[in-house]
Amino acid sequence: MSAPLPPDLPVPPGPATLTTDPWTDLRRHTQARIALGRCGVSVPTAELLRFGLAHAQARDAVQLALDADALCEALHAEGWSSLRTASAAPDRATYLLRPDLGRRLAAPQVQALRTRRPAADPELLIVIGDGLSSLAIARQALPLLRAIRASAPEGEAAIGRAEAPIVVATQARVALGDMIGEALGARMVAVLIGERPGLSSPDSLGLYLTREPRTGRTDAERNCISNIRPEGLSHERAAYKFWWHVLQARAQQATGVALKDMSDTQPLPGLGAPRPA
Template identity: 55%
Template sequence: MRAFTPARIALGRAGHSQTTDTVLAFGLAHAQARDAVHAPLARAAIGQALEAAGFARLDAHSAAADRQQYLRRPDLGRRLDPASRARLAAARAVPGPDVVFVIADGLSAVAAERHALPLLQAVRPLLPGWRFGPVVVAEQARVALGDEIGAEMGTLQVVMLIGERPGLSSPDSLGIYLTHGPRVGRTDAERNCISNVRPQGLSYAEAAARLAFLLRGALALGRSGVDLKDDSGPALPPPGQS
């Protein structure tokens, strides 16, 4: 069983206690999860990597001034600060893009730094002919910040690539949230979520295939969320088949 899961099962014991290596491993995992929550987003490095990969980018910041305020005031993480609102509005194109991707720290900046760009590179070839807006790199961001970003940029759909709440075996899990027709006030029921994107969870290729399917489905349906089902099936063929 232990060969097939990172879950803490069949740990063994030393007398009536856990083994020393088990206790130390738990302490390390807990420290990694705490560090992931408080780590700052490497915005400049992400921006350089995006530009090197051929993506235009813009920077944005929520109304939460710093990490402590972000953690204590979730509402501030859902709205842009005035400078970012003006910057995004100035970059608005006519006609608007089909989709804008947002790379956001969320509760794990490490996840955004490690997995957002590989996912973007995997999904771009799956959407030929689509108009991509600049990738927005957002700090102190909650999921709903994408609604205001999308509205300011006049995009048809917005996709948040955001660090998920760390677990004791996954401090770098990336979440994907798709919203069709973004505007302030959208609810979570109006979004589609793909979670646990990382090499030890959902692969980039599988996540990209599901996301492309949902983007095309939302465009055809005219909405996202509970009315849009992921019937994409497996992205890759079984082993041994072309």
């Protein structure tokens, strides 16, 4: 017979039970990781598995290459003209290690774009860049462009026509739009780009608007509309904000810190009232 445990030793605990979090009901309103509950002193297994899946999806979104050919075909099918270009980063691995290369064009790409510069400088140029989530481009770019076209004020329907094609750029950072806009003579450039994935948002799209794009522009000279996706800022709401900023940028001759986002409280003539989120 084994000897009894000395009285000063702790008794081994029994099986841990799952303890729910009192904030559980709030999870209906957000994808943020709140009210996970606990099992003993640990995260419940189901939540650990969900975290692993979200982390894998975020990694995949960064690594996955954009199917630029398919995107251009989809643009053409909906009546938009497109033009391809690429940053100076030769591949995805270099792009991730050298952000500076993603912000500029290689010399041959600059020359190729200059040969396509239209006779009349485009008033507004749209650039679609893969950024850090090609998944965001695949899921959000076309729906956003449709919303932009559907809500365009009178006289703004020329986006994506032959004289101002939509430029599809691979291995792109936001500032690449400055060089593209400068090469094509655009007065304003809007860059639609995949944002850095979060653990609940691997497909979030950002839109950056810059007036008089040129090499050397800083982030302080552009406006950003972020988190464009059905679970964040809707395509229709983002399109409204986009046109509000375009019209105000023309009126104030500025983008960036000089142009404050008052789109929720100051509707503009010809644009209508703010759309619901």
